[in-house]
Each structure stands twice: as C-alpha cells, then as structure tokens.
Amino acid sequence: MTDRILIIDFGSQVTQLIARRVRESGVYCEIIPFNSVEEHLESFDPKGIIFSGGPASVTGIESPRAPEKVFEMGLPILGICYGEQTMVAQLGGRVENADHREFGRATIDVVEESALFEGLWPAGTTGEQVWMSHGDRVIELPEGFKAVAVSANAPYAAIANEEKRFYAVQFHPEVVHTPRGADLLWNFTHRICGCKGDWTMAAFRETEIAKVRAQVGEGRVICGLSGGVDSSVVAVLLHEAIGDQLTCVFVDTGVMRANEAAEVVSLFRDHYNIPLVHVDAGELFLGKLEGVDDPEKKRKIIGATFIDVFEEEAKKVGGADFLAQGTLYPDVIESVSFTGGPSVTIKSHHNVGGLPERMNMALVEPLRELFKDEVRALGRELGLPEAFVGRHPFPGPGLAIRIPGEVTKEKVAILQKADTIYLDEIRKAGLYDDIWQAFAVLLPVRTVGVMGDERSYEYVCALRAVTSTDGMTADYYHFEHDFLGRTATRIINEVRGINRVVYDITSKPPGTIEWE
Numbered sequence: 001m002t003d004r005i006l007i008i009d010f011g012s013q014v015t016q017l018i019a020r021r022v023r024e025s026g027v028y029c030e031i032i033p034f035n036s037v038e039e040h041l042e043s044f045d046p047k048g049i050i051f052s053g054g055p056a057s058v059t060g061i062e063s064p065r066a067p068e069k070v071f072e073m074g075l076p077i078l079g080i081c082y083g084e085q086t087m088v089a090q091l092g093g094r095v096e097n098a099d100h101r102e103f104g105r106a107t108i109d110v111v112e113e114s115a116l117f118e119g120l121w122p123a124g125t126t127g128e129q130v131w132m133s134h135g136d137r138v139i140e141l142p143e144g145f146k147a148v149a150v151s152a153n154a155p156y157a158a159i160a161n162e163e164k165r166f167y168a169v170q171f172h173p174e175v176v177h178t179p180r181g182a183d184l185l186w187n188f189t190h191r192i193c194g195c196k197g198d199w200t201m202a203a204f205r206e207t208e209i210a211k212v213r214a215q216v217g218e219g220r221v222i223c224g225l226s227g228g229v230d231s232s233v234v235a236v237l238l239h240e241a242i243g244d245q246l247t248c249v250f251v252d253t254g255v256m257r258a259n260e261a262a263e264v265v266s267l268f269r270d271h272y273n274i275p276l277v278h279v280d281a282g283e284l285f286l287g288k289l290e291g292v293d294d295p296e297k298k299r300k301i302i303g304a305t306f307i308d309v310f311e312e313e314a315k316k317v318g319g320a321d322f323l324a325q326g327t328l329y330p331d332v333i334e335s336v337s338f339t340g341g342p343s344v345t346i347k348s349h350h351n352v353g354g355l356p357e358r359m360n361m362a363l364v365e366p367l368r369e370l371f372k373d374e375v376r377a378l379g380r381e382l383g384l385p386e387a388f389v390g391r392h393p394f395p396g397p398g399l400a401i402r403i404p405g406e407v408t409k410e411k412v413a414i415l416q417k418a419d420t421i422y423l424d425e426i427r428k429a430g431l432y433d434d435i436w437q438a439f440a441v442l443l444p445v446r447t448v449g450v451m452g453d454e455r456s457y458e459y460v461c462a463l464r465a466v467t468s469t470d471g472m473t474a475d476y477y478h479f480e481h482d483f484l485g486r487t488a489t490r491i492i493n494e495v496r497g498i499n500r501v502v503y504d505i506t507s508k509p510p511g512t513i514e515w516e
C-alpha cells in the first residue's frame, strides 16, 4: 500500500497547503478534522501525523485537542503553529498568550542539531527566513523535548523529542514565504516517517483504474462532459478503465463559447472513440431564459433545464447503473468549524443535483482525492491535449452570467465573437497560462460612437482577466496597454454590435470574478 500521512486539521486557512506540499513530494496524505480523527485512525494506517495550525488559543477553554491516542501509536508527529502549542500543552508543557503577537516574515536561529533539519539547517545557522502567525507561544517544554531553533518572539520556534520522533515548529513551513519549508516537510515525511515518495500520477492512474473496474464490474456508466478539465479527465480515465461501458453526454446549452461543442465532439468522439451523445439544446435553454434578468434565476433555470435534458438522454442510453462526476478533493474535505462541528462543503454546481437518487444510480468519482493541479497532471499522464488540460475554468451557466440582464440569441452571438478574439490575442501574446480566467462580458448598455462617417449606437464590451490560485481570491491581470489597445481595436472592427471596450480592474474581494 502507498505510504500515507494523516494531517489533523485545527482550522488553519492554509491546511490545504500542507497537503499540497506533502503530495508534491510524492507522498499521499489526507486532511481530517481534529474532532473526527479517532474514527479514521485505524483504517487510515498513517506512517506519520501532522498537526495543522488553527485560529484558536490553546489557553482558551474547550480549545481543540488531538486525540490522546495519537501520542501512543509510536508514530512520528510534526506540529505546526497551533499544532505545536497543543502538542506541548497535551504533553505537559506550558503555553501562554504572548505580549507580542508575531505576524509575517521572521528569522530563526538554529541552536541544536535535529533530524527535522538534517541536510538543511545545522546548529549555528542564523537568520533563516520563516513565516510566523501566532499570538500564543510555548514557554515551558514537556519532558524529553529540546529547543532546536529560536526567534525574536518565540524561544521555542522549533522543538524536538528525537526519541519519540515528535517535532514541532512555531512557523508555517507550508507557505512560500518560508523558502525552505518544503524541504523541511520532505525531511519529516521521507527521512523521519520513512515514506518512499512513490505516489505519482502514473501510480494513481493504475490504482484508480483498478478501483473503477472493481466498483463498476459489468455495469454501464454515464458521464456528463462539459468540455472542462475535470469532466474531460474523468471521461478519459473511465474509458481506459471500462471502454464502451461508458457513454458520455454533452449538453450544448446554447450559452457556451464559440466552437465549444465542435471541439468536444472532435476530441472525444472522433479522436478517443468514446461513445458520445451530443444534445444540441440551445433553443430550449434560450427559450426558458427569455425575459429573465435576475442572475440567480438564470442560474436556477439553467441548472434545472440541464438536469431535465440530461435525465432524458440518460434514459435513452438505457440501463445505466452509475453516474460519473468530476468531484475534487477540496469539495469533499470536511472543514473545521468552530460554531457547529465539522461540515462538509460540496459546491452545488459539481453535482448533477439529485439525479443519481432520482434515477437510482450510484456515483463514480475517480477524482475525489485530487487537487485541481493534480487533475491536470493526471490529464497529461492520460495524454489529453494540453489545450484541454490547461483550460481556464468555465462556469456551468456559461455566457448567460456574462450577459447582465436578459440573454438573447443575438447577444450570445455577439459575445462569442468578442470572447474568441480576446482569447485569441491572449494566446498569441503567450499569456494564456499566466492567467487564471479571462473572458469578455457584454454589457446591457449602448453608447454613442463614430464608425466611418456614421454615428453608431451599440453595446459596451468589458474584458476581464484575473490571476488566482483557487478562485477564492483574485487579482486583476496587469496587461500592457498595447495589448489592450490592439484587442479593443480588433473587437470593435470585427464584431458588429460592439463599439466600445473597457477593461475591468477590480480584484476579488471586493469584486467577484464573474459579473453576475
């Protein structure tokens, strides 16, 4: 079995980064909230445990704790920030509210050798940059521990009990502002826990294919293809696992990008030979959207219509026992909540809402354990073309939420043309992969212009481009003015219906990425 590391979550905002760093070093890991660890411990069988940071104060009443059992399993443990404090408090040391809270860049000096720092920071190393974020600090070590590093505000910036293989750091090795942090985590998982580092996408592909075969047997599977990365990877992986037992359904909602349908059909049906049902439902969707200008109503109509169409097609395919979905790990991680126990976050747009129950189908979710960048790596491993693997995210309601106000066929056609030109210019400038998402928006505003000798009165097009790592926060992209000028000129010259182009320089927060 692949080596595994268990990450106990105490609610830090960057717990997922610990998991990503560990996985980048070829070690499989999972995040479990502190209050549901016990039930997972036996079956998970980890080679080591990491305690995450968290917002609580160890000195507070009822602050979270690790189950006592984890200290008695003979496994190495690494505590990070809050994880250090709770380890110390639980093992008999003392933690206090510090006079000086410490946030941001700090430096540490290494005072003792430790296996945690082997090959990295020998004793005597000074001024190593790390990222701190803490109010509490350790003031007395539990028995068997020694100080390994100090900082100006933390006399125990790193501590170790080498015999028990318990280690803890006050700083955050998982963030990029601790430049050698990934090496420190590598030391813990590889040197101290003895993980081999053999968790690769090639290995994942093999085990996942075996799992899918075992789950599905001789059954039939239906997969909704959207043209996005996740569903594309699911489709190709399943096809490799079960061949023609898989049927893909692609519903063209009429509010997709220009050529989207043609590209999906050509790749999956023609190139991969995957049985694919292509439903051209544009008229139906646009008919239902007629006269609707409220964004949430648009979303609901598109979602409900999608389910109706999909269900009808699934029935036609007949006898499907399973529905495949591109659910990802961030959608299923139970997050720690200090108000009402752990809660499961599942984004509604990832589910073909209620359909599996209604049609009595079981779910196949081969990407449930993966982060987005790992899905891309798996896509490459499966030989999906780079143009599909590296695609920007595209929302389910599509261009309908990029046309504020009522959506009409005419407006969709105008927006598709502007969007195509914009993305074409971005690709030509070699910027596509630097940007998280880029798209055009058609504003329901007409302004006056002059075209040749004539006065024009046409729509305004807004261009949007953002950088982001997860879509939760985003910065607007800083294009060169020449690029914006060139793109605006092309859109105005080539797209009838648009005579003015503006660029959106709002970041998120306070803005959102989409306009609706």
Ligand code: XMP
Pocket: 299, 349, 393, 394, 395, 396, 397, 437, 471, 472, 508, 511, 512, 513, 514, 515, 516
């Ligand atoms: P916002 O606009 O909330 O977008 O900053 C964050 C990310 O989510 C996508 N998004 C959606 N995706 N259905 C989807 O499938 C939706 O209704 C939806 N709304 C926003 C958006 O494109 C961005 O990647």
